[in-house]
Amino acid sequence: MPEADCAIRAEGLSRDFGSLRAVDGVSLEVPVGAIFGFLGPNGSGKTTTIRLLLGLLEPSGGTATVLGHDTRTDGAAVRERCGALLEHPGLYERLTARDNLDFYARVWHLPGPERERRVHELLDGLGLWDRREEIVGTWSRGMKQKLAVARTLLHRPSLVFLDEPTAGLDPIAAAALRDDLTGLARREGVTVFLTTHNLAEAEKLCDRVAVIRSGRLVAVGRPDELRTQARRDRMEVTGAGLDDRSVALMTADPSVESASLADGRLTLRIRDGASTAPLVAALVRQGVAIDEVRKGGADLEEAFLALMGADA
């Protein structure tokens, strides 16, 4: 991808904490203007990656450039042009909503009239203008997250990092925040780097996703590409008579990478290019009364679970 079209480029990015390798050789490219989802379970290295990309941590190995700036040598320039909503909303709870935004507007040197206008525009856009003089500490978590999103976009950054923005919110508040986020991101034309372990959220919001597991990238692509990949590799069988013998039978087959049985459902990972029909026939011969055979996952969650299961 040409440099000008690339908001983030990481090559072999790694970070060790003592003997623990939190991020392990991550290489990825995020196009300008994309909403990029960074998926992974808790402790997989998502937050550490964001910290590395913001120049808040020095990498143990590899390089990363964000908006053309090397994060190792030019972290200040990266932070100058980025916004970040990290693990916590980072709001000053003794101050009012307006004071919080006013402080960060001053941090980013927004001139007086522009500061007022921008604070009004963002609070109004998120339905918080009427509550601007309230102390933030009294607000619900959903409202605080909204305000934190407004703060993140205050200085019109080219790129925003959102670390689990809907974590801890109830489904209604999360959906509302997602709508606000997409609306604001599209309106403001910013590139979004979003970490989440909520796959439905990633599927709704993201143009591209990367999946990280134990610090390593296991997949990068469009959500539909990941689904297709999982569909090709995975097969589920339900029916009567499935038992450990079925698992042993399938595991012994050279076209099967792995087989597992849970809740009466036999899940198979199949080698590339292998045909599934002989496997079904073998199960029938074993005496299994098959109810349903389903190839691949219907959504990103199943693709994600398949990726998480890989190499386990």
Add this chain to the structure above:
Amino acid sequence: MISDALTVARKDLRETLLQSGTLRRSLRGLLFSVVVFGVVLPLQIGPDLVRQPAAILPFAWVPLLLASNMIADGIAGERERHTLETLLASRLSDRSILLGKVVAAVAYGWSFMVVNALVGLLTVNLANPAQAILVYSPQAILILGVFGLLGAGLVACGGSLVALRAPTVRQAAQNMSLALVGVFLVPALAIPALPADLRRQVIDTLLGLDWLTIGVGLAAILVVLDVALFSAAMLRFQRTRLILD
């Protein structure tokens, strides 16, 4: 950098003044300090408050106490309330964040000392209406102005080092109180413990000096200590380290 530091200082002062929920409630809390240092003490000391430069020394406690509390809240509090990482992810430099916090602590402590000193002056005048209007001597104003400022700076810079190592505001405040008590207690215990000859020699040397020399010497020592402690705090206040705390 200066404008960024002032932005941080402005925010920290605002947060401190609103720490009890509202400005009115916070000022009510500070009123206690004004009553003790601005009314009760001046009433006890009487007109000597303005006649004897040493009589104003109790006011020197105000910036030390307030600055130590504020720096604890400003540094350990940011971490405890999970606002530090967002601040570090902004465009502000490490230096401007730390400088802003020190400036806020010094300004807060010093300005309340000035308020107390002015209220004290008013109290003494109201309590002694028969006399001509009493005012502080230039020496007293110099002591309050310069030593109040440098003392608050010392506590703020030293306090930032303590707060950087404390996991909570309470822990930071406790450690700082212990350090402050130590600073005053150690000389008080050490001087009587000196051999009699040496003690006499020290006292004679000090008495042989004029006040100006002592003042300038002390101010110079405080300036050096302020700069040294700020530099040490700067070395510790680095986002790549803070983010891991």
